[in-house]
Amino acid sequence: MGHALVTGANRGLGLEFAHQLLARGERVIATCRHPGRALALTRLAGEHPGHLVILPLVLPDTRSIAELAREITTLDLRIGLLVNNAGMLVGGERFGTIEAKALQDSFAANAAGPLLLTQALAARLERAKVVNLSSRLGSIGGSESLHSPSYAISKAALNMATRQLAHALAGEDGIVVAISPGWVSTDMGGANAPMSAHDSVAAMLRTIDALTRADNGRFLSETGAPIPW
Numbered sequence: 135m136g137h138a139l140v141t142g143a144n145r146g147l148g149l150e151f152a153h154q155l156l157a158r159g160e161r162v163i164a165t166c167r168h169p170g171r172a173l174a175l176t177r178l179a180g181e182h183p184g185h186l187v188i189l190p191l192v193l194p195d196t197r198s199i200a201e202l203a204r205e206i207t208t209l210d211l212r213i214g215l216l217v218n219n220a221g222m223l224v225g226g227e228r229f230g231t232i233e234a235k236a237l238q239d240s241f242a243a244n245a246a247g248p249l250l251l252t253q254a255l256a257a258r259l260e261r262a263k264v265v266n267l268s269s270r271l272g273s274i275g276g277s278e279s280l281h282s283p284s285y286a287i288s289k290a291a292l293n294m295a296t297r298q299l300a301h302a303l304a305g306e307d308g309i310v311v312a313i314s315p316g317w318v319s320t321d322m323g324g325a326n327a328p329m330s331a332h333d334s335v336a337a338m339l340r341t342i343d344a345l346t347r348a349d350n351g352r353f354l355s356e357t358g359a360p361i362p363w
């Protein structure tokens with residue numbers, strides 16, 4: 135079985151993905167911006183000797199992505215599951231003061247990053263499932279108010295990147311989906327969120343395990359229910 139690669143794995147949902155994948159015996163490549171500061175991940179590596187590789191990745195930095203791809207090739211690792219989890223949200227946006235930088239940074243991290251990383255790792259993907267962590271805020275059909283526009287627009291772009299990647303990888307038996315994790319209590323989701331990272335990731339892993347070729351290019355909730363584009 136190939137490795138599972140999780141981006142943004144030093145905290146939040148990414149760290150929980152690493153926890154749960156390791157707990158069920160999988161081999162994990164966990165990426166984060168600053169491995170030297172990723173204490174929880176380092177502890178996890180000690181608890182699962184030989185099962186966790188921690189590598190640096192800053193999205194969508196071209197050199198950083200290329201270095202990660204090179205390292206994975208040098209280590210001759212194959213990837214069976216790629217979780218494009220890393221993402222950012224600019225809080226407190228109001229119409230009238232939305233900033234170009236917020237839009238650009240959100241698009242770069244949330245949409246361009248996952249697309250470019252998946253492209254760079256394509257040769258290492260082995261009949262892989264690629265999971266892009268999207269959001270209901272990225273659903274154009276479900277949009278009912280002005281809410282975090284930079285983030286919402288970037289996640290809508292990620293949804294299109296999901297469809298594009300689904301076409302690109304279909305020939306290699308890849309399955310590419312966008313999954314919304316629900317509203318989850320993390321640094322991003324905040325303390326009022328109703329769902330724990332544990333429960334969200336457990337539900338997403340059940341959904342990911344059940345994915346078939348028929349799901350390629352779909353936008354799903356954490357429990358696998360379809361979400362309108």
Ligand code: NDP
Pocket residue numbers: 141142143144145146147148166167168191192193194218219220221222243267268269270314315316317318319320321322323324327
């Ligand atoms: P957190 O803010 O808790 O963690 C975000 C992670 O992404 C961190 O590891 C962060 O690294 C990393 N990251 C952010 N920007 C970059 C970048 N440019 N390059 C590399 N790494 C980066 O978020 P969550 O765990 O809550 O969210 C995980 C995913 O789930 C995101 O894609 C988010 O949009 C999505 N999501 C979350 C929801 C929620 O309610 N929590 C709801 C809907 C979607 P660092 O520590 O270095 O900053």
